[in-house]
């Protein structure tokens with residue numbers, strides 16, 4: 244029996260979403276921009292998916308932009324808002340963002356725009372005061388993630404939204420990468436304070452290849468790819484209606500079941516941590532304390548004397564699927580930029596292992612994980 248504790252990388256598609264994906268892939272024959280009956284049927288499903296997504300996320304349907312995933316939502320938000328801000332305007336973000344944000348920031352910097360990457364404290368949080376001090380008239384956008392994918396750290400995004408709102412007309416826009424937060428923590432307060440929010444369907448039991456960008460009405464974005472009439476002129480290309488409809492179902496269910504998932508996975512994380520500390524001397528917790536506000540399903544530990552990426556391969560042979568950092572950086576030999584940003588030595592950063600529970604996790608996963616880890620670590624290498 245394999246244990247998959249890598250749900251922050253991706254999580255299996257939910258049966259309800261799979262059913263919609265298969266049914267509509269079989270049934271739909273039209274392009275949603277076509278005026279004939281087949282096109283109108285596809286348009287109907289697309290409109291319904293937009294309404295359901297908007298209702299689940301607590302926004303207006305005109306504010307929902309469907310994209311190809313979290314990465315594209317983020318690129319559109321960052322490049323789109325900063326470029327729309329005019330020449331010389333730039334970005335304030337932070338050092339522990341996902342590589343999608345950091346890559347967009349690098350690209351904006353290469354365009355000659357000012358980019359500030361704020362440091363974080365030992366748990367991965369940015370300081371709101373430091374952020375305020377970094378704002379200048381050139382700041383077009385602030386982008387700070389809601390929850391960190393490697394550590395589970397929650398950023399003070401409600402406070403940041405309020406700080407920016409107090410600056411009134413001409414203030415920087417506020418984007419938050421909420422990809423890991425959806426379905427795991429309540430998002431309404433954050434949604435009300437951010438101008439742009441990025442989401443990804445495959446993190447909540449939807450299909451891969453569908454993302455959502457929520458864009459506050461009236462906020463101008465420069466499209467990434469020329470012009471086209473789809474998605475309010477922001478994203479040219481025929482919409483993947485079956486996948487979008489399946490994503491909407493998954494998002495709706497993730498929001499509805501958030502409380503249960505959070506409670507169950509928080510219990511499992513605590514149990515896993517307690518058992519690890521009992522049987523692996525010197526194990527260290529990376530990121531926030533288990534009693535602090537955090538993503539409920541994510542545990543990041545450093546196991547003394549091991550190299551996380553080698554350990555992941557050995558654990559895989561033993562039947563445990565985990566990760567040494569974000570899935571996107573798994574091929575890299577460099578220690579995680581997130582662990583290094585906490586101020587940890589390279590040795591501790593290299594020894595990091597991320598374990599992330601899905602909505603179906605149970606106590607047997609904890610038991611099997613501890614057994615596999617104990618066996619693997621004590622085995623001669």
Ligand SMILES: Cc1ncc(COP(=O)(O)O)c(C=O)c1O
Nearest residue numbers: 312313314341392420422423443
């Ligand atoms: C915090 C965060 N942002 C963005 C992404 C990118 O999302 P996608 O895989 O849909 O492009 C991920 C995926 O790992 C993530 O964890």
